[in-house]
Amino acid sequence: MSEIKKGVQILDCTLRDGGYYTNWDFDKQLVQAYLNACNKLPIDWIEIGYRSPAKESYLGQYFYLPEYLIRDTKSRTTKKIALILNEKDIDPQTVRALLGDCIGHVDMIRMAVNPIRMDQAIELAKRVKEMGFLVAFNVMYMSTWDQIEGFYEKLSQLNGLIDYFYLVDSYGGVYPAEVTKAVEKVRSKLDVSIGFHGHNNLELGLINTLTAIEAGADVVDATFTGMGRGAGNLKTELLLTSLSSRHGLSVDFNALGNVVGAFERLQKEYGWGTNLPYMVSGANSLPQKEVMEWVTKRFYSVNSIIQALNNQSEGIEDNLKLSLFNSKKHYKTALIVGGGDSVKQHEEAILHWVKKQDELCIIHASSKNANTFIELSKDQFFCLVGNEGHRLENQVHGSFGFVTQCVLPPYPRKMGTYIPATLEKKSAELKEITFTNRVKDSHTVLALQTALELQAQSIYVIGYDGYSGDAVSQNEIELSTENEALFFEFVKVGTQLSSLTPTRYKGLKPDSVYSRI
């Protein structure tokens, strides 16, 4: 690290890349703290978000960057401003309309470019360049470039067209020696400034970036606390601290401490940063988009994610094709059991009620309350998603006698399939989910579909307590929103759902187990 080139530029893209966690909305105060700190720090560029045509889902202000927001930001920063486009989303015909009001406010337009779409990206770049912006290509998936025929040869077409060519380690799985080789290869074809954008799955963000600088990169990206999709990026504070101690870069550590503190508070809520699933996806060049979804929303255990990643890396979509769930027996009443604490609280009444019902089956959406029903001689179905088989084993300590059948999501199952060995013969998969397209592998969707398959005329629910307003994580809110939507969709095509225990879900008809015994 002895010869870091003088004058290397630093681009902070916290707002752009951090938006993956906040859906591109940020507190005004946080943004002000961010801009204040950047003004005091040796950062050359801030990339503040995307410009994009309208998308179908809600995305916040830093995804669309309305003109007033760009103007306002520009008035509060002393830094040069960049924004980024997803090349694949942009019709070159529309780019003048899309970027017209950025002229004079934005210094550089970066383009996120898939390396197999270089021709299209070149067309788009021409239009953007004509508008007078500096143009950067952020070319993704650098670990795959050697496998793309003619990739390096095509680079010479970029001379005179773009101003910056970024190497993006999208998977976060590239090692320093490979960074050196790639920078040298790009440099041999291309006479523009070179940039590096490193992800941190394997905690190689710093060393890869320092290596890129040593190999000749002119500009490098980072984000405060590493905030960014999945495992996140090189941390701006780590880069600055390293350059400060090794190369005498002058850093205002008070300003740095302030902004890091502000983003750390947000990190407690959203929890970005690397972990075992991100490490495995990085090490094996698997997309972290899905991993992020699994980790943050679906509560899959590290184990089941690892299993799914292993399946993907071996090209296996699933490891087990099961027979189709097809119960010849039907039931008058189905009781769906969720994982809420109310089941234990009202256990005695629930058991009284269950015993009195003829033709009742129990469908365990979650195994969490399984042992309440272990002594019961009713037919019992267990919904196994992801790691649920392990949880079932732990709950009942291998006493599977009371399990009638295990029900799994339709094939193929991305998350892999874990079934306790002694239950394999009792397991079947659903043919399809008929009442919704929303999700195929949640506990709730499985339980409701199972109730449909069993042709239950009355369906009761217990243990779906819902979350109170306080101290609920973003993940819990999303799961609860999803369950709520499933209940509404189900009731439209199926039968009413009554909750016999207290619930906050509005899609469940309030009822009480005590009124029925």
Next chain:
Amino acid sequence: MSEIKKGVQILDCTLRDGGYYTNWDFDKQLVQAYLNACNKLPIDWIEIGYRSPAKESYLGQYFYLPEYLIRDTKSRTTKKIALILNEKDIDPQTVRALLGDCIGHVDMIRMAVNPIRMDQAIELAKRVKEMGFLVAFNVMYMSTWDQIEGFYEKLSQLNGLIDYFYLVDSYGGVYPAEVTKAVEKVRSKLDVSIGFHGHNNLELGLINTLTAIEAGADVVDATFTGMGRGAGNLKTELLLTSLSSRHGLSVDFNALGNVVGAFERLQKEYGWGTNLPYMVSGANSLPQKEVMEWVTKRFYSVNSIIQALNNQSEGIEDNLKLSLFNSKKHYKTALIVGGGDSVKQHEEAILHWVKKQDELCIIHASSKNANTFIELSKDQFFCLVGNEGHRLENQVHGSFGFVTQCVLPPYPRKMGTYIPATLEKKSAELKEITFTNRVKDSHTVLALQTALELQAQSIYVIGYDGYSGDAVSQNEIELSTENEALFFEFVKVGTQLSSLTPTRYKGLKPDSVYSRI
């Protein structure tokens, strides 16, 4: 990374190094999960703790490793067992007594060696070697070895005496190129197996370890989730994932996921891992022991720690010698204001009571409730520790008219001194803390000493609510224990402390502001 040597050994030292956070006590279940996972993973050694002569403070079972614990662990692991000694704590005369009962159960004794104590370490090693153990030197502070005269020359004395020589990057500030050089230098003097123990302050744990292996290291250390003093170590899961994808090491990711999940739950409580203060201490070769104390217990902001670290790295113990606090005015009554919510809750009554008192002064231990008193024409003292000056600024938005004086800890202040500019002339430092040796720079100790200096005959306290049993962090418990001890010590030499708002502190006499208005 193309030629990782076959047969490199992995030593996991989670229990030993993680003990810095748990005081070397671990749940039985966690240890069982740990041993189970290790049995299924390509780990060669587990280092399970220290052996040590008795210390004055409480340290748990993995710090002393009683024989029954070693035997029990050995019966549950298929791995080779190591333990470590702090060389500086051990009299060679006593080592036979200290380690006698380990013979037959422990395979290797490691010694944590300060590089300036190599002669003493050699004496100790001879005794340990005579007992039949494998002997390893874990030589600390590798970034300083070049500055220690004759360090490398002395290494040849170790040939034939020790079995492993570890390079320890104690500060976590060494870069890969330096690792290569150091391994080569050691190798040129010494014909024993070489080990590497990397810390993760700069997130260089993985790359430094892979570099050490490439340079010829035979054994490398890691801990699950990086658990270990301060910023922690190379993560075992990261090393295994990397070696699995790059070098075909066979890894049971289910076992790995299980143990990582177990330690992640503990990490939520204790919060190890790198952060800006650890980065700065690593980058500047400053000891992280103090940083850890500041971060985990004293609640100092990143800022004030950074300031203190900067001071230390420039050899400045403090940046400001203030005049001594010496109030000519004395008061009949002092009201000490803590940061608890009860102040806002009972604000109206408190203000009624305060206005009725003659010769009363207010001592703000924390600035959190400052603006409750901003309109009040009583003398008001503010205790400024670490970052409190910033907090005061934020609370009162620069309206400092009501501040009589700021009181700072005795000189020198390790944490640096931040005083809002307009308050500099109103600031003074205490000469000494007279009623305790426990701590010199906590909010509570400052406030109590200030009350003594002002010769208050009655002292009332508000806003010291204490923490309830639920959902309290280890840090809050420690702070609350410390405050409690301070109250008891103070009452012995000073006057009674009555709390006018609800409190959980037993050292405060319960009273009520409502009984007094």
